[in-house]
Amino acid sequence: MNKDKLNIGIFTDTYTPFINGVTTSVLILKKFLEKMGHNVYIVTVNNESLHFKYEEDGRIIRIPGVPTGIYEYRLTGIYPLKVIKEIKKWNLDIIHSQTEFGVGTFARIIAKQLGIPLVHTYHTMYEDYVHYITHGYFNKSSKKIVEHLTLFYCDKTISELIVPTKKAYELFKDKYKVDRNVYVVPSGIELDKFYKENNKELNKLELRKSLGIDKDDFVVLFVGRMGTEKNVELLLQSMKNLKDSCKKLKLLVVGSGPQLEEYMEYVKDNKLDKCVIFTGAVPWDKIQDYYLISDVFTTASTTETQGLTVVEAMASSLPVVAIDDDSFSGTVIDGLNGFIFKNKRDYKRCIIKLYEDRELVKKLSKQARISSEVHSGKYFAERILDVYRIAINNYDNTSIVNKIKNAIRGDNDEQDGDS
Secondary structure, eight states, X not given: OOOSSOEEEEEOXXXXXXXXHXXXXXXXXXXXXHHTTOEEEEEEEESSOSSOEEETTTTEEEEEOEEOSSTTOEEOOOOOHHHHHHHHHHOOSEEEEOOXXXXXXXXXXXXXHHTOOEEEEOOOOGGGGTHHHHTTXXXXXXXXXXXXXXXXXXXXXXXXXXXXXXXXXXXXXXXXXXXXXXXXXXOOBOXXXXXXXXXXXXXXXXXXXXXXXXXXXXXXXXXXXXXGGGTHHHHHHHHHHHHHHOTTEEEEEEOOOTTHHHHHHHHHHTTOTTTEEXXXXXXXXXXXXXXXXXXXXXXXXXXXXXXXXXXXXXXXXXXXXXXXXXXXXXXSOBTTTEEEESSHHHHHHHHHHHHHOXXXXXXXXXXXXXXXXXXBHHHHHHHHHHHHHHHHHHHHHHHHHHHHHHHHHHHHHHHHHHO
């Protein structure tokens, strides 16, 4: 396959205006693939209504979807004929699915019907989210079902499989025992957005003041969903002890989710109102402001496949204090660009060390910025493009082999008929 410019169809259950890690990954991929001269088309769910919508200027098809009950996610099983006709016009060279279900299923149908190679990126460690559906019942059997479904969608129905981290790679190779190529390609970030020098117009003192943060406060930031799987409880519980030894310490919590009210009640009940600040949901085009008014970023989540907020923090020159999890290995290097902690006591030790040594913070900050550079959107798109070309070449070769086999089979059938 020597075609310089590809027509690429990205199929995803989540896209703007709903922002999460998958949406961010897709937006970055689309932007940088288009910069390289490729044509990128999006097939996603219509989050606003139960109607089909085609945005010609953005090359986006939105298919009707129904709420799942998990955050703002919607799923669809509705594939109108006019959608299929429109996709045919795109003359796609490759389809890249970003989800196993809903629109991901549609991607598999279209790929098979139109004879197009299918690349898939596995973003979500579903076993960590089973509790949202089962509410604690039948978790063991539900996880087994998730394993079977994941293997079906990620191993049996696609041309090539991409995962963002070594943790996801090991899930397929060590636990699920898949015998296929698995490409580790960390999702890219639009790094420039988070650089200090590109946000000089930001009035940091004014934003801090509006949040109840003083000029000399030491701000530890968390960005993410307010959900059980993010382990925000550890950060909140730790503040009960830290607030006495670190008088100017503030925990800034950015994001919304099902546990937000519960967390706010916890803070109120434990008299942490003055040192823990919740912002709720923040517009995507303003998210960098909250990194840039902070001193350190932290996360205690063990359910990430990659943890894009960690990279965003590093691009913002923030040292990262992250829980010991494979999602962050290779990104957070203990003592170089942040610290890794194993438990609550270890976490508090890391925070106190940074709180008391601002020179250390500066040193780690410089390395954090440098470390983020390998996650550029351009590098990400180039790596993905390599996988596309492998999928196309292998698919073309398979098609040729199949044609030869069919021709030989046809000749043999004719000979058998003559004898």
